[in-house]
Amino acid sequence: MKLSRRTTAVAAIAGAAAFALIATGCSAGGGTSAAETTKPITLTLATFNNFGYDDALLAEYHKLHPNITVVQNKAATSDAAQTNLFTKLAAGSGLGDVEAVDGDWMPKVRKYGNKFVDLASADNKGRYSSWKTAGGTADGKQIGLGTDIGPEAICYRSDLFAKAGLPTDPDAVSKLLTGDWKTYYAAGKTFADAKTGAAWFDSAGATFQGLANQYKNFFEKSDGTVVAATNPDVKAAFESVLKASSTQSSHLTQWSNDWSAGMANGAYATMLCPAWMLGVIQGDTPKATDWKIANVFPNGGGNWGGSFLLVPTQGKHTAEAKALVDWITAPAQQIKAFKVAGTFPSQVAAYTDPTLTGATNAFFNNAAIGKIYIDRANAVKVTPFKGTQYGSIMTAVQNGLTRVETGTQSVSDSWTQVVSDIKALG
Numbered sequence: 001m002k003l004s005r006r007t008t009a010v011a012a013i014a015g016a017a018a019f020a021l022i023a024t025g026c027s028a029g030g031g032t033s034a035a036e037t038t039k040p041i042t043l044t045l046a047t048f049n050n051f052g053y054d055d056a057l058l059a060e061y062h063k064l065h066p067n068i069t070v071v072q073n074k075a076a077t078s079d080a081a082q083t084n085l086f087t088k089l090a091a092g093s094g095l096g097d098v099e100a101v102d103g104d105w106m107p108k109v110r111k112y113g114n115k116f117v118d119l120a121s122a123d124n125k126g127r128y129s130s131w132k133t134a135g136g137t138a139d140g141k142q143i144g145l146g147t148d149i150g151p152e153a154i155c156y157r158s159d160l161f162a163k164a165g166l167p168t169d170p171d172a173v174s175k176l177l178t179g180d181w182k183t184y185y186a187a188g189k190t191f192a193d194a195k196t197g198a199a200w201f202d203s204a205g206a207t208f209q210g211l212a213n214q215y216k217n218f219f220e221k222s223d224g225t226v227v228a229a230t231n232p233d234v235k236a237a238f239e240s241v242l243k244a245s246s247t248q249s250s251h252l253t254q255w256s257n258d259w260s261a262g263m264a265n266g267a268y269a270t271m272l273c274p275a276w277m278l279g280v281i282q283g284d285t286p287k288a289t290d291w292k293i294a295n296v297f298p299n300g301g302g303n304w305g306g307s308f309l310l311v312p313t314q315g316k317h318t319a320e321a322k323a324l325v326d327w328i329t330a331p332a333q334q335i336k337a338f339k340v341a342g343t344f345p346s347q348v349a350a351y352t353d354p355t356l357t358g359a360t361n362a363f364f365n366n367a368a369i370g371k372i373y374i375d376r377a378n379a380v381k382v383t384p385f386k387g388t389q390y391g392s393i394m395t396a397v398q399n400g401l402t403r404v405e406t407g408t409q410s411v412s413d414s415w416t417q418v419v420s421d422i423k424a425l426g
Helices: 005-009 054-066 078-091 105-115 130-135 158-163 172-175 181-193 204-212 232-248 256-267 277-284 316-326 331-342 348-352 371-376 390-406 411-423
Strands: 017-023 040-050 068-077 096-100 144-157 199-201 268-274 290-293 303-309
Touching: 017 316, 040 316, 054 068, 054 316, 054 331, 068 078, 068 316, 078 096, 078 105, 096 316, 105 199, 105 277, 105 390, 130 144, 130 277, 130 303, 144 158, 144 172, 144 181, 144 277, 144 331, 172 181, 172 290, 181 199, 181 316, 199 232, 204 232, 204 390, 232 390, 232 411, 256 268, 256 277, 268 277, 268 303, 303 316, 331 348, 348 371, 390 411
Parallel strands: 040 068, 040 096, 199 268
Antiparallel strands: 017 068, 096 303, 144 268, 144 290, 144 303
16 A cells, blocks of 8 residues: 555646746845756656646746746656656656656655756755755755745544544644653543544554654664564554554555545544645535644654655756756745645744744644744654655555554564565565
8 A cells, every 4th residue: 555645635637738938047035046048948847746837937038037947747646656757767858848856756766866866056955954855865965956846734524523522622642642642642542431432543554654754763773674574663563553453443454545535534532633635525525614733743752744846867957957946946936835735834943934834724724834833843853864764665565454453463463564574675
C-alpha cells in the first residue's frame, strides 16, 4: 500500500496550459533573473496534481520575461509522472525543462544526480530548513529546490470528543495530547472506553507512517544498508501500533473508498494531519461541521510529504529553466501557491509573511492554520534517511499492518512475513 498525498489525496486534471511569459532580466520575489534570451524560447514545466501554479502566478512571470513561453504539463497522478520521469531519464531525452519530483522519489532520483543541473546559488542559499535542503542534494549538488512540505498536526472531530467526555477546544486538546505516542494511545483508550461507536484513529498504516518519519535511520543506514528487518525500533513501532489498533483503529485502509466514507460518516475521531491533508478532509467530508485542528503531534514534530523542482541537463535551455525554478520556489511565490492550493511553504522566510501568519480555515472552525503549521514545521527535528529501498520496505511493512488489521494474520506471523519480504528485496 502506498501512502502518498500526490498519488491519491489530491485530484488533478491532466493537460497542458501555455502562458506567454514576458521578461527583461529582472526578478521578483527573491529569485534570480532569467538568463538573457535574445530569441523566443519555450520552457516546459512538468508537474502533477496541484502545485498551485495557476494562471495568475504564471502571468506574473509573463510580465517579467518577454522572450520566454512556459507550458505547464500536468500529469494526472504522481505515479504517471514518476513513470514518465524515469523512462525518459533512461532514454536520455523527452523530459520537461523543469521536472517536479515528489520527495519520496528523491532516493531513486539521486542515482541520476549527474543528469540534473546544480541549482545552488547565493540567492537561494539558506532559504530552507536544513532538513528540506538535504532532501534535494546528490553528488555534492543541490539538484532540487523545495516546493512544499507536510508538517503534521492532529485533526479531530470535536463532536466525537464531546460524546466521549473529552475536551473539545483545540488548546485543551493540544494539552491533552502533548507527550509521546503513549500519551496519544492513552487518550485513545479513554475514548475507546467511552464506547461512542467510533474509533480513535483511522488506520494502523497511517499511524505507523507518522512514527517512521521521526527516526533518522529507521529502515536504512545513511550508506543505504537496509536494517529494517533487524532494527528493534521498527519491530517495536510495528507491534505498538497494532496493539493500539486492536481497540482504537477503525481498521480502514488509508486512501480506500471505505476510509473516505468512514471519514464522512464519523467512523474515527482523530487522524494524523499534515498540512495537505486539510484539503483531503474537506473534500471527503464537505458537510461536516465539527472538524478542528490541534497544534500538537505525538513525540514533538514530524513531516510527511513535500516535493522539489529539478532541471534535467538534457534540456536545451537549462540556464533559463534554472532561473524559472529559482523564481517560482522563492518565498513570495510559495505564499501565492499556498493561497491557491494549500501547499505549505518550505521557505523559512515565508513564515513571517502576514498572508501565512494570519491564514485561517473556515471549514476547520476558523483554525489558525498558518500559525499552527508554522509551529509544526519548526517542531520538525529529524529528517528520515530514505535510500533506494525505502519505498519497497515501507510497502512491505504497510502490507503487514494491513494483514493484521483485516484479520488475515496474527501480529507475530505478519511480522515474520514482513522480515521475509524485506530480506527478499536484496
